[in-house]
Amino acid sequence: MKEKVKVAIIGCGAIAQKRHLPEYLANPAVDVVGYFDNNLSRAQALAQQYGGHAYTTLAALLADPQITAVSVCVVNQAHAAVAIQALKAGKHVLCEKPMATSWSDCQRMVQIARQTGKKLLIDHNQRLIPAHQAAYRLLRQGKLGHLLTFKTTFGHSGPETWSVGGKNPWFFDKKLSQSGAIFDLGIHKIDLLRYLLADEIQAVWAQTATLDKHSPDGQLIGVDDNAIGVYQFGSGVRGTVIASWTYYGPQENSTYIYGSQGVMKIQADPQFPLQVIFRNGQHMNYQWPTSKVRSSGVIAEFIQSIQEDRPTILDAAQILGSMQALFASLKSARTGQIVSLNPA
Structure with missing residues (x-):
């Protein structure tokens, strides 16, 4: 039997509470062991309700060797910084969409994932x-x-x-x-x-x-x-x-x-x-068939990709083209011009 993946939640708002955490808790291959949020009471409430530890700093959570993987559920502006910090700390990362708020940050995230050899998935649940x-x-x-x-x-x-x-x-x-x-x-x-x-x-x-x-x-x-x-x-x-x-x-x-x-x-x-x-x-x-348990499939895909050490259609490298098109869309909206892309 494979060892359970010990997971922590970074950012304990609605998407963590309504999507990530319920799917982790329903997955027999997962132990949720930690939480961090800039609002400490929010992390403490989840720890009290579901078990695990509420960390007072992100650095403390990432320094905990028992944690194998993290969900990054913070505000858009912080996606890249938090995901990169987690990858460098040796954690596998599932990051909420959009991947980041700049094209250079998206490229940097993929680069760091390759350098560290850790998984970096983006929560594009519509693919599943x-x-x-x-x-x-x-x-x-x-x-x-x-x-x-x-x-x-x-x-x-x-x-x-x-x-x-x-x-x-x-x-x-x-x-x-x-x-x-x-x-x-x-x-x-x-x-x-x-x-x-x-x-x-x-x-x-x-x-x-x-x-x-x-x-x-x-x-x-x-x-x-x-x-x-x-x-x-x-x-x-x-x-x-x-x-x-x-x-x-x-x-x-x-x-x-x-x-x-x-x-x-x-x-x-x-x-x-x-x-x-x-x-x-x-x-x-x-x-x-309809299921009584609503599941996006993303958490299962993330955990399986770690346990089986395999690529997935949610790998950040596969999402780069979507982000490039997104930033081109914003440029077009600013300039009123058609924007051509050179695919990533």
């Missing part, structure tokens, strides 16, 4: 959704014929509806987040399209806007609450990515891919998470 993995396989089989266009949307009512910060979450603070909906939601869809199409983005035209989110003083927040981009891939396939914090009705998290033989609809129908509708009228509908 069953409908997306099935879609990937069908696309490789050429079910849609020659691929032409796509449209994908990720929108909800904003992080203030679930973040520990309530109506004024850190996501709204440009110093901590650097950007808004495009960093929070847009990166998921940019990365998903790279994964599904097995191709790299060559050009982007994007716009960002702050339309409705306000800070406590009544002023519009300093980051975008909506973003839209047009992306062209190396194969010539092109389409739109929309990210929004102002979808005040039901959340939307859908993707449509159009080919010469039909259309693939992903997470667009509540009954069938994946549908392929051919131009001759034939339908292929896919369903998966």
